[in-house]
Amino acid sequence: MNKKQDFLKGAMVLSIAGAISKILGAVYRIPLARWLGGEGMGLYQMAYPIYTTILALATAGVPVAISVLVSRKETQGYSGDSRKIFRVSLLLLFIFGIILTLLVMQSAEFLASFVLKDARAYYPIFAVAPAIFFAGLMSVFRGYFQGHQSMLPTAVSQVIEQLFRVTAVLVLALFLLPRGLEFAAAGATFGAVVGGAIGLLVLIVFFIRFKRSENQDGKQILYSGASSVDLAKEMVYLAIPVSFGAVVLPLVQMLDAVIVPGRLMAIGYTTSQSTALYGELAGMAAVLISLPTIFTISIATSLVPAVSQALAGNERELLNTRINYGFRAGMLISLPCAAGLFILAFPICDLLYDTPSAGIALEPLAFSCIVLAAFQLSSAGLQGIGRPQIAMRNLVVTGILKVILNYSLTSVPMLNIKGAAIGTVIAFLVGSLLNIYYLHKLTGVRYEGGRFLKISLITLLMGIAVKISYGIVVGMDISSHIATVVAIFLGVLIYGGLLLIIRELDIDMLKRIVKGV
Numbered sequence: 001m002n003k004k005q006d007f008l009k010g011a012m013v014l015s016i017a018g019a020i021s022k023i024l025g026a027v028y029r030i031p032l033a034r035w036l037g038g039e040g041m042g043l044y045q046m047a048y049p050i051y052t053t054i055l056a057l058a059t060a061g062v063p064v065a066i067s068v069l070v071s072r073k074e075t076q077g078y079s080g081d082s083r084k085i086f087r088v089s090l091l092l093l094f095i096f097g098i099i100l101t102l103l104v105m106q107s108a109e110f111l112a113s114f115v116l117k118d119a120r121a122y123y124p125i126f127a128v129a130p131a132i133f134f135a136g137l138m139s140v141f142r143g144y145f146q147g148h149q150s151m152l153p154t155a156v157s158q159v160i161e162q163l164f165r166v167t168a169v170l171v172l173a174l175f176l177l178p179r180g181l182e183f184a185a186a187g188a189t190f191g192a193v194v195g196g197a198i199g200l201l202v203l204i205v206f207f208i209r210f211k212r213s214e215n216q217d218g219k220q221i222l223y224s225g226a227s228s229v230d231l232a233k234e235m236v237y238l239a240i241p242v243s244f245g246a247v248v249l250p251l252v253q254m255l256d257a258v259i260v261p262g263r264l265m266a267i268g269y270t271t272s273q274s275t276a277l278y279g280e281l282a283g284m285a286a287v288l289i290s291l292p293t294i295f296t297i298s299i300a301t302s303l304v305p306a307v308s309q310a311l312a313g314n315e316r317e318l319l320n321t322r323i324n325y326g327f328r329a330g331m332l333i334s335l336p337c338a339a340g341l342f343i344l345a346f347p348i349c350d351l352l353y354d355t356p357s358a359g360i361a362l363e364p365l366a367f368s369c370i371v372l373a374a375f376q377l378s379s380a381g382l383q384g385i386g387r388p389q390i391a392m393r394n395l396v397v398t399g400i401l402k403v404i405l406n407y408s409l410t411s412v413p414m415l416n417i418k419g420a421a422i423g424t425v426i427a428f429l430v431g432s433l434l435n436i437y438y439l440h441k442l443t444g445v446r447y448e449g450g451r452f453l454k455i456s457l458i459t460l461l462m463g464i465a466v467k468i469s470y471g472i473v474v475g476m477d478i479s480s481h482i483a484t485v486v487a488i489f490l491g492v493l494i495y496g497g498l499l500l501i502i503r504e505l506d507i508d509m510l511k512r513i514v515k516g517v
Helices: 002-027 029-059 061-076 079-115 119-128 130-147 152-179 181-217 228-246 248-266 271-312 316-343 345-353 356-365 368-384 388-410 417-443 449-475 480-501 507-515
Strands: none
Touching: 002 029, 002 152, 002 271, 029 079, 029 119, 029 130, 029 152, 029 181, 029 248, 029 271, 029 345, 029 356, 061 079, 061 130, 061 228, 079 119, 079 130, 079 228, 119 181, 130 152, 130 181, 152 181, 248 271, 248 388, 248 417, 271 316, 271 345, 271 356, 271 368, 271 417, 316 345, 316 356, 316 368, 316 417, 316 449, 316 480, 345 356, 345 480, 356 417, 368 388, 368 417, 388 417, 449 480
C-alpha cells in the first residue's frame, strides 16, 4: 500500500512540475515573439529542432534505462551495482556529451548555410550546442533518483531549470537585439545552456544530500559480480529503443525547419520572407496550439494506469467507461480551443505577438488542437492495454506523412505557409484514426459518438457567438485588443453555460479520471 502511495505521490509531483515547466515554456514565447518578430522567431525555431533531435537521440532513453536498472538492482539487494550503473552512465554521457557538443559546434556553419539555407542560423545553433552536454548529465542523475523512487529531485530541477532558462532567454534576447536578429536568436537559444547548468547544479546538491543520508544509514553495499562494462551494455540496450521513439517528433520538427523555408523559397519567397513565415508558424501559431495540450497530456497520463488497472481486473465495462471518460474530458477542452483559435486567429496573434499575419498559419493549424488531443488520448489507451508499440508505429506513420504533406502542400503557391499547417492537421488526423481503430479492435470499446456530436454542436454555437460579439465590439469603435478579450470571455461563459444546460460539464468525471476510480 505504501509503495502505491509513494508511486502516486511521485507521479503527482512530476505532473505538477511538468505542468509548471510547460506553462513557463509556452508563456515566454509571447514576449520573445513580440521582440524578435516572425523573422527572428524563424531563426530561433531553426536552431531548436536540431538541438532537441540530437538531445532526444542521445539522452531520452537514459533516465528510463537507469531507473529500471537501479530499481531492479535495489530490489535484488545489490546497491553496489546501482552505484556502478550511475558511475559508468555518468562517464558515458560525459564523454558522449562533449563529443556531440563539439560536433554540433563544428557543423553549425554547414547546417546553417547548406541545410537550413540561412547563414544567420549559425549563431543560434552554435549557442545552443553546450546544452546537450548538461542535459546528458542531468538525465543520468534523474534516472538514478527515479530508480530509488525519489521524484522530488527531478521535479525541483525541472522547474528551476526552466525558470532560469526562460529568464535567460528573455534577458539575453533583449540585450543582444540591438546587434541584430541572429544575435538575439542566439541569446535566446543560449538560455537552454544556462538552464541546463543550473538544473545540473541542483541535481548535484540533491545527490550529495542523498549520499550523506545513505552513509548515515550504514547500509551494507552488496555487488552481484557484474562488470561495469556489462552494466553499461545493459543500460545502452534498454535506452536505445526509447531514444529512437522519442526522436520521431523532434526529427520531424527539424525536417520542417529545412523543408518549409526551402519550399517557400522554391515558389518565389526570399530567404528573409521564408524565415519570417516559418517563424510565424513554428514560433507563434504552434505555441498557441501547445497550450491546450498541457491539459490533455495530463488527462492522457492519468488514463494509462486507469486503463491498465481495468484491463488487469478483466472489467470490460469499466475499461470502456474510462476510455470514454478520457476522450470526453479531452474533447471538452480541445474543441472550444480549436474553435476560438480559428475564429479569432488574427486578433489573437495581434493581441499577443503584435503580428496579426501569424493568423494566416494559425487558422488551419487551430484544428490540430482536436487531432493532437485525440492522438494523445488514444496513444494513452494503447499504452494502458500494454500495446505501446502500436502507438509508436502510428507515430512514425504520422511523422512520415507530415513530412510528405508539408513538402507537397507548402509548394502550392496558393497555400504557401498554410500548406505546412494543413499537412500537420491531416497527418495527426490519420495517426489518431489509426490509434482509435486499433484501440477499438483490441478492447472492443464502444465510442460515444453521440456525445461527441453534442459537444461539437455546443462548440459551433459558441463559435458563432464569439464571431458576432467580436464584430459588434469592434463595430462600436473599440480597439481590436479589447474586443478580442471580451469575445474570449463571452465565449467561455456561453460554452460553460451551454454545457451545464445539457449536463455535459461534469466535474466528478474529471475527478474520477485523475484519481483513476
